[in-house]
Amino acid sequence: MNTTRITLNPADTFATINPNIYGHFAEHLGRCIYDGIWVGEDSSIPNIDGFRTDIIEALRRLKPPVIRWPGGCFADDYHWQDGIGPRDRRPRRINIHWGEVVETNHVGTQEFVHFCRLVGAEPYVCGNVGSGTARELRDWVEYCNFPDSGPHGSTWAQQRAADGSPEPLDVTYWGVGNENWGCGGNFSPEDYCTEFRRYASFVRGFGKKLFVIACGSPDNDAEWTNRFFRKLYKDYWVFNNIDGFASHYYCGTAGTATNYSEEEWYRLLEKGLKMEKLVLQQRAAMDAFDPVRKIGLIIDEWGTWHPVEEGTSPAFLYQQNTIRDAIVAANTLDIFTRHADKVVMANIAQTINVLQAMILTEGEQMLVTPTGYVYEMYASHQGAAALRTRIETPDINFKKSNILQTSWQSALQKDETMEGSIPLVAGSASLKSKELFLTITNSHAREASGVTIDILGGAKVNGAHGQVLAGEIHAHNTFNSPTLVTPQAFDVNCEPSELNLALPPASVAAIWIQLG
Ligand code: AHR
Numbered sequence: 001m002n003t004t005r006i007t008l009n010p011a012d013t014f015a016t017i018n019p020n021i022y023g024h025f026a027e028h029l030g031r032c033i034y035d036g037i038w039v040g041e042d043s044s045i046p047n048i049d050g051f052r053t054d055i056i057e058a059l060r061r062l063k064p065p066v067i068r069w070p071g072g073c074f075a076d077d078y079h080w081q082d083g084i085g086p087r088d089r090r091p092r093r094i095n096i097h098w099g100e101v102v103e104t105n106h107v108g109t110q111e112f113v114h115f116c117r118l119v120g121a122e123p124y125v126c127g128n129v130g131s132g133t134a135r136e137l138r139d140w141v142e143y144c145n146f147p148d149s150g151p152h153g154s155t156w157a158q159q160r161a162a163d164g165s166p167e168p169l170d171v172t173y174w175g176v177g178n179e180n181w182g183c184g185g186n187f188s189p190e191d192y193c194t195e196f197r198r199y200a201s202f203v204r205g206f207g208k209k210l211f212v213i214a215c216g217s218p219d220n221d222a223e224w225t226n227r228f229f230r231k232l233y234k235d236y237w238v239f240n241n242i243d244g245f246a247s248h249y250y251c252g253t254a255g256t257a258t259n260y261s262e263e264e265w266y267r268l269l270e271k272g273l274k275m276e277k278l279v280l281q282q283r284a285a286m287d288a289f290d291p292v293r294k295i296g297l298i299i300d301e302w303g304t305w306h307p308v309e310e311g312t313s314p315a316f317l318y319q320q321n322t323i324r325d326a327i328v329a330a331n332t333l334d335i336f337t338r339h340a341d342k343v344v345m346a347n348i349a350q351t352i353n354v355l356q357a358m359i360l361t362e363g364e365q366m367l368v369t370p371t372g373y374v375y376e377m378y379a380s381h382q383g384a385a386a387l388r389t390r391i392e393t394p395d396i397n398f399k400k401s402n403i404l405q406t407s408w409q410s411a412l413q414k415d416e417t418m419e420g421s422i423p424l425v426a427g428s429a430s431l432k433s434k435e436l437f438l439t440i441t442n443s444h445a446r447e448a449s450g451v452t453i454d455i456l457g458g459a460k461v462n463g464a465h466g467q468v469l470a471g472e473i474h475a476h477n478t479f480n481s482p483t484l485v486t487p488q489a490f491d492v493n494c495e496p497s498e499l500n501l502a503l504p505p506a507s508v509a510a511i512w513i514q515l516g
Contacts, residue, residue: 007392015385027354032354055359056118058366063382113165127176146160211243211244243294245298248300251271269443273422337428383432398421448504454497466492466511475506
């Protein structure tokens with residue numbers, strides 16, 4: 001059996017893990033909002049104020065601390081005033097980005113914030129720069145947050161009260177556009193920066209500290225980052241109403257969601273691991289302009305992107321989710337933990353029925369995907385102190401020249417930069433009070449790895465328990481077998497300063513270690 005050695009020193013912490021790294025993204029796209037989280041109050045599917053009860057309960061277990069909404073590309077064609085007031089009087093619009101379906105606006109600001117509160121998440125609202133106005137965004141903030149909705153209050157706050165919320169909706173996170181280098185208006189970095197400065201000038205807290213997020217780079221595009229920040233910091237006055245800068249990275253696919261060879265299994269895992277390069281290079285680019293690290297790096301869209309499930313609309317981005325997606329998710333979350341001193345938020349795309357979803361639904365049925373279970377298993381990292389983690393593990397070399405030398409695979413062009421090798425075991429660790437928490441993956445398609453965990457610094461191990469999510473490389477949950485891939489209890493052998501375990505192939509494990 002392969003062996004891996006992990007060394008942890010509980011004294012070697014370097015940052016608090018922002019819980020928002022475990023954030024989600026829910027867009028008006030396909031069946032994410034309608035037929036996903038929202039079925040309406042009159043539905044025969046059990047619901048709380050129109051939101052599916054089973055989904056609320058499942059999400060409470062997965063603990064998303066923040067949910068981004070309403071897009072995505074949708075955000076830059078969304079006019080929030082369409083989504084307030086009595087539902088039956090809201091305008092019907094065309095969702096130009098996603099299948100030109102009719103958007104009823106039945107889920108608007110009040111509904112979305114209510115949903116967030118039901119699942120215990122903070123709302124992150126993405127504003128419209130592409131087709132909106134600075135005034136619209138300014139008024140949206142006022143509608144949500146201006147405290148006085150009484151007779152002497154503001155008209156927008158009074159409207160909020162009339163819509164059911166006399167108290168402020170208390171929205172902290174505000175995005176100034178989405179993918180403004182593309183679907184959000186096709187701006188150059190300099191032109192977007194000018195718009196960002198203008199819009200963000202009017203995003204006011206009304207007594208509350210807001211968190212304002214600028215649109216970051218497409219994938220790992222250093223040029224967007226450099227040109228945006230050069231303009232932001234060197235153009236006449238330095239502009240400071242910015243707290244986060246948000247990149248996107250979709251690692252794509254290899255094969256399809258459920259049909260792939262062993263080599264494609266590894267290829268996608270390698271593409272997922274490229275998130276580390278993005279974080280390293282983007283944070284370095286940001287450091288050049290913001291050496292005190294006031295601005296956090298955010299990845300507010302990321303995940304796998306497979307061809308849609310056969311028989312579903314190409315515009316709805318519905319895909320299955322296997323143990324391979326779970327390992328991509330786990331590796332990515334471990335990367336964020338290892339960069340907890342810079343990454344302050346991340347939002348996997350998307351919560352339900354779209355792309356790398358946590359939950360899939362079909363009529364009354366719903367299931368939690370392997371990716372969803374990773375979020376449940378990893379929740380103990382939220383708010384803990386990130387620990388430097390040394391992992392000595394062999395590489396898996398999977399490069400086959402006949403695959404890498406082809407140039408006809410245009411859809412997989414990114415593979416040309418493949419190294420054809422990934423670490424067998426990857427992971428991250430954190431500390432909360434007297435509990436060490438370690439999360440690890442075994443990327444090998446067929447072989448287990450023995451893992452020895454050394455605890456340094458004189459700390460004594462009082463006990464440990466683990467959970468593992470594992471399966472044959474194509475394993476996934478279906479509506480006929482919704483619990484085929486679920487976390488199982490896992491044996492960890494404890495000695496005073498060492499632990500030993502056997503990590504199954506194709507697996508994600510979470511280990512809680514109690515220190516004396
Ligand atoms: O998540 C799906 C889409 O991917 C989003 O709308 C867009 O921002 C990105 O290109």
